[in-house]
Amino acid sequence: MKTAMQIDADHIVTIVVAEQYSPYPMGRDNDDGKYNGTKFRQRFLIPSLTDDNITQVNVDLNGLALTGSSFLEESFGGLVREGLSKEQIDKLNIITNRQDLIIEITDYIETAWKERNQMQPDSE
Amino acid sequence: MSATGLQTFGLYLQTLAIVTSVIFIIIGWKVLYRNARRIAKRNETYALLMKTQNEILHAEKRGLDFWSHPTIRTSLDSYLLALNVQRIGNLLDLLSKRGLNVDDHYIYRLRNAITLDAEKPGTVTQEKIQRKLVHISDFSQRIQNDLHSAFVGRYPI
Numbered sequence: 001m002k003t004a005m006q007i008d009a010d011h012i013v014t015i016v017v018a019e020q021y022s023p024y025p026m027g028r029d030n031d032d033g034k035y036n037g038t039k040f041r042q043r044f045l046i047p048s049l050t051d052d053n054i055t056q057v058n059v060d061l062n063g064l065a066l067t068g069s070s071f072l073e074e075s076f077g078g079l080v081r082e083g084l085s086k087e088q089i090d091k092l093n094i095i096t097n098r099q100d101l102i103i104e105i106t107d108y109i110e111t112a113w114k115e116r117n118q119m120q121p122d123s124e
Numbered sequence: 125m126s127a128t129g130l131q132t133f134g135l136y137l138q139t140l141a142i143v144t145s146v147i148f149i150i151i152g153w154k155v156l157y158r159n160a161r162r163i164a165k166r167n168e169t170y171a172l173l174m175k176t177q178n179e180i181l182h183a184e185k186r187g188l189d190f191w192s193h194p195t196i197r198t199s200l201d202s203y204l205l206a207l208n209v210q211r212i213g214n215l216l217d218l219l220s221k222r223g224l225n226v227d228d229h230y231i232y233r234l235r236n237a238i239t240l241d242a243e244k245p246g247t248v249t250q251e252k253i254q255r256k257l258v259h260i261s262d263f264s265q266r267i268q269n270d271l272h273s274a275f276v277g278r279y280p281i
Contacts, residue, residue: 026203026206026243027243028241028243028244031243031244032199032243032244033199033243065210066206066207066210067206067210067213067235068202068206068209068235068239068240068242068243069235069236069238069239069240069241070239070240070241070242070243073240097217098213098217098228099228100213100228100229100231100232100235101232103228103229103232104232104235104236107232
């Protein structure tokens with residue numbers, strides 16, 4: 001697993017999940033597997049999304065041999081639960097030839113926002 | 125008309141008949157080739173469609189079994205479920221390249237119903253499990269219907 005992320009001249013980071021993390025990510029936490037959503041979120045997504053020098057975070061999902069919903073929900077929906085702002089999450093750019101994955105990730109983020117707003121009615 | 129003229133005319137007719145025959149043979153061969161190619165392509169797509177339908181039915185059955193008895197499941201069961209769903213995605217990709225498309229929302233909904241929190245099925249509420257069972261059956265059927273309609277539309281009888 002390679003955790004070092006390269007920032008290009010346009011301040012864009014690209015994370016190729018199958019190469020830099022695992023082609024078989026699965027589950028929400030360590031109980032579910034080594035390459036789980038929480039670990040991916042904390043090692044890859046949060047450091048790049050919260051870095052003010054980075055303007056866009058490309059997450060390339062092509063080449064994954066396994067894409068379970070728990071991993072996707074925990075990785076991306078978890079960003080909202082973790083307290084990241086809308087501006088930070090908007091830096092995400094999902095790269096995949098599977099449109100259903102983009103719909104799924106978008107839905108998890110939107111659902112997490114709704115849940116967060118219900119818990120904190122005065123916030124965003 | 126002189127004898128030489130008649131001979132030339134005869135030769136001309138002969139040549140015309142040969143050329144016309146060759147043209148008809150080429151056209152006929154092209155039509156046959158095109159139809160054979162189309163039938164072969166249809167059969168290949170149909171075989172792929174059947175394989176995908178079987179995989180969907182398998183995932184549906186496995187998903188319904190899994191979520192009907194969530195407390196006796198192991199992490200291997202959830203892994204197998206995820207692999208099953210992944211295979212469906214790969215097969216649908218192949219069908220999409222052959223012009224048979226399925227609503228992407230249905231694929232997402234089926235995957236979500238089968239695999240979300242399958243690693244810890246004991247933590248999922250009864251209400252959510254009931255919704256999962258309905259969605260597994262519903263979206264499996266919708267995908268199959270979409271595929272069938274796309275196939276009939278692309279290869280009308």
